[in-house]
Amino acid sequence: MKFIHTSDWHLGRQLHNQSLLEDQAFVLDALVDMVKEHQVDAVVIAGDVYDRAIPPAAAVNLLDDVLHRIVVELEVPVVMIAGNHDSHERLGFGARQMLNSGLYITGPLQREFQAIKLTGKNANAWFYPIPYVEPATIRHLYDCPVSTHQEAMSVLVEPIKAHDSQGLPKVVVAHCFIDGGAESDSERPLSIGGADKISPQLFEPFDYVALGHLHGPQYKGQEYVRYSGSILKYSFSEQHQNKSVTLVELDHEGQLITELLPLPALRDVRIVEGYLADLLVAGKADENANDYLMVRLLDKHAILDAMGKLRAVFPHVLHLERTGLMNSNTQLQRAKDHIKKGEMSMFEDFFSQVYGESLTPEQNKVITNIIDSLHQGERNG
């Protein structure tokens, strides 16, 4: 059984207000080529397929197209789960009508665990998709007193451990935060205060655990408990990460070989630092001047339209920091503003998911005020 493990596509995501749809289409083209080239038996997508509950229609179109090429044209089955960014109901629509086509989408968690037996050219294997769930969902669905993600996942994993796989390898697909995993700036925390952490030991009884959530490729505990990482760099903090998908091979006995297949990017995401005059000279000779850039300007004097000047040589400067000008206070304030924006957009997502409509201007104002007064309290407290 040879399959590609990927996750965190975040279709529809923006980087500093720049749509990344073109970049996403580019890297997914490359992924479809890899599916073909490596003649894999399956593709596993471990959640956060979309960036938000209600993705733009163009992102829906892109996913539809990529899945069609893999599932129908290449006839390679896809196992896909909802992550914490996805709307489980929306992603899961029609899932039961798609099963026969080889597209296995797991949206809302069902009481019975799912087991999918896939046929490989050399060996078969069982796949167990577990969508992202809050502990409260498990409490409600199984009527049992769980409060942490660790307890919730234990409940879900128990029957899968017990499932008779007729000696075939067992692959779990999940979206969660493994204790000790390396975080990136572009992940949305699953809960506050560490209650989201899951011990890697929980997954030891399986032959491979295809994880999503963390955006850097990595494994924790055992080499077979693995994050593939996201398909693109979704924050400047990821500038030094090498994005990839994981090529996984499992034989009859569950013997494992993994290989990271590097993903190409239409434009890289990186930070450049220097004085304006130096950067403008360097930019003219930079054959990757088209990359998405954060520029840190060291100049200590005011500069008229620094962004305009930079964009003349680096057309995709997305963010400019006047490191030379800023004192530590302003930097702190900027960081706070950034966090505030995050909370508001998280709440908007939550609200539209539950009510199916967006905040009215009045509601928006009320929530903004609440968040502001919480921060006020933080500053005063």
Add this chain to the structure above:
Amino acid sequence: MKFIHTSDWHLGRQLHNQSLLEDQAFVLDALVDMVKEHQVDAVVIAGDVYDRAIPPAAAVNLLDDVLHRIVVELEVPVVMIAGNHDSHERLGFGARQMLNSGLYITGPLQREFQAIKLTGKNANAWFYPIPYVEPATIRHLYDCPVSTHQEAMSVLVEPIKAHDSQGLPKVVVAHCFIDGGAESDSERPLSIGGADKISPQLFEPFDYVALGHLHGPQYKGQEYVRYSGSILKYSFSEQHQNKSVTLVELDHEGQLITELLPLPALRDVRIVEGYLADLLVAGKADENANDYLMVRLLDKHAILDAMGKLRAVFPHVLHLERTGLMNSNTQLQRAKDHIKKGEMSMFEDFFSQVYGESLTPEQNKVITNIIDSLHQGERNG
């Protein structure tokens, strides 16, 4: 070939801020029973499946459930098109993966017309689904100069007329406004100034034309060019309509028998008029006091909490008109306010469809101001 023709489910719609999801689930339960009882060979849903581009997650769940029961449990194929209320991309997601299951969803229009041959117990037939499209889409897709819906539909119908059906009956499924059709208050106009009207003659070459858009069941021109109407009364103006689905039988030669199967409602939608004291007495004896009501009070004096008093006997009074108190000026102003709200919500739908995100408070304000100033102009002009 025996099939049920229905349309305009408008899942997720509200009536005067009252969610109708429970009512929609009730009537669709009845529809699933009819599919079983009449042993039909197919179900046709002629658009406006959802009420808006981004329906609430609960509406997505309901549709998923109903389609599963018809397509998988009863093994009856479903042909479904996007209407003017649906997001074509969102409704069409995964459509190509669902084909094998017998679920035929047509979201965005493709250049090649679609032809689906369905097998009936007594006779087979061809189905040609045409999703709702703006003339501009046809202009772009076929690079031809059409400006009206009539011209656009002619372009779409031409190759279907020419298609060799091997002598089998041809059924067109479309969502449009046939000239002379009877409108209801709950339909959203397709365009302004009559450019949305299509002559029924355009559809004469076919054996049955299953239409959606108008909410009252009716036929135009020929008896086989037919609207099934909506599944519920979506405005008080529809209080006297009898909602139904159309049971259609076509034999080998295209001989047609149609029958209207009445749809039950969990709660009726009706208008009652009278003096408060009389209504309160009548309500106590009314075994349908649970219906959704608009009440027109004839009393000419002020009444403290009339709504509260009425709801003690009619729990679902959704709207109260003080006909006795209002002068014609106020009535006019109310009507204007109603229209304004419609334009804003139409624009919000349009915006979120195109951009995949909702209006910011600032954007909302700008649009509200524009609509207000247009109306100001109307009043002054």
